[in-house]
Amino acid sequence: MxxxxxxxxxxxxxxxxxxxxxxxxxxxxxxxxxxxxxxxxxxxxxxxxxxxxxxxxxxxSKGDLLAALAVRGFQQLKAELSEVLSQDGGAKLRACIGRYFVFARREPGLYALMFDAQVSRFEAVQAERAAVFQLFEDVITLTPVPPERLQIERLGRRTSGRIVLV
Structure with a gap:
């Protein structure tokens, strides 16, 4: 019973x-x-x-968890960058760069994780990182910045791209 x-x-x-x-x-x-x-x-x-x-x-594994966090971080960053895409020309590029640095300062642990060498081996992380940097490349391509002031360095598939205004 x-x-x-x-x-x-x-x-x-x-x-x-x-x-x-x-x-x-x-x-x-x-x-x-x-x-x-x-x-x-x-x-x-x-x-x-x-x-x-x-x-x-x-x-x-912990690695899978960290990769998922990094993917989420890149998605958050891309969403924040996308908020300023309606601006015109150089203002759009400055706003994107500003948002990028604000994100890095606001979330230093997550930002470091997003570019961690071990975590960067995961394909999903590579794809999300590539999407963020593609957004930057698209903005740069559409922005009237004199070529002598802009240099895009590609550091390879597994490392982050870097945008340098000289």
Whole structure:
């Protein structure tokens, strides 16, 4: 005979359909507030209330988690850069460069992670980084900057591009 008064299930601190996003949100907070050294799958499980097995279902390793954070960082950066694309000419280029540096200063841990050599090996990270720098190249191509003032250095597939105004 079963107990007529069964304990109620514990409420989850996250929505079941949004586990990955919940994990990434908390991982981003940990990266920002405590640093990369404090970020691991076990502590992420504890901080979010998500079972460790579920964490591993979404991220096979810490590297996968870090790559997903970097991808998210590039997507955030691209969204912020896209907000200024309606401006004209040189103002657009200056605004994009300004937004880029504001992002780097506001999120130094995430920015460093986005260009980390180990994390940069993930194809998804490479694709998102390429999309951000393609946006810059498009803005530069459409901006009337005298060629003698603009130099674009390509440092290879696995490293970031660099834009230098001389």
């Amino acid at each position: 079963s107990d007529p008064i069964a304990p109620l299930p514990r409420p989850r601190p996250y929505h079941v359909g949004h586990v990955r996003e919940t994990l990434l949100d908390r991982a981003g907070e940990t990266l920002r507030d405590e640093g990369l050294a404090q970020l691991n799958l076990r502590s992420l499980s504890r901080k979010t209330g998500v079972a460790l097995g579920s964490v591993y279902h979404h991220f096979e």
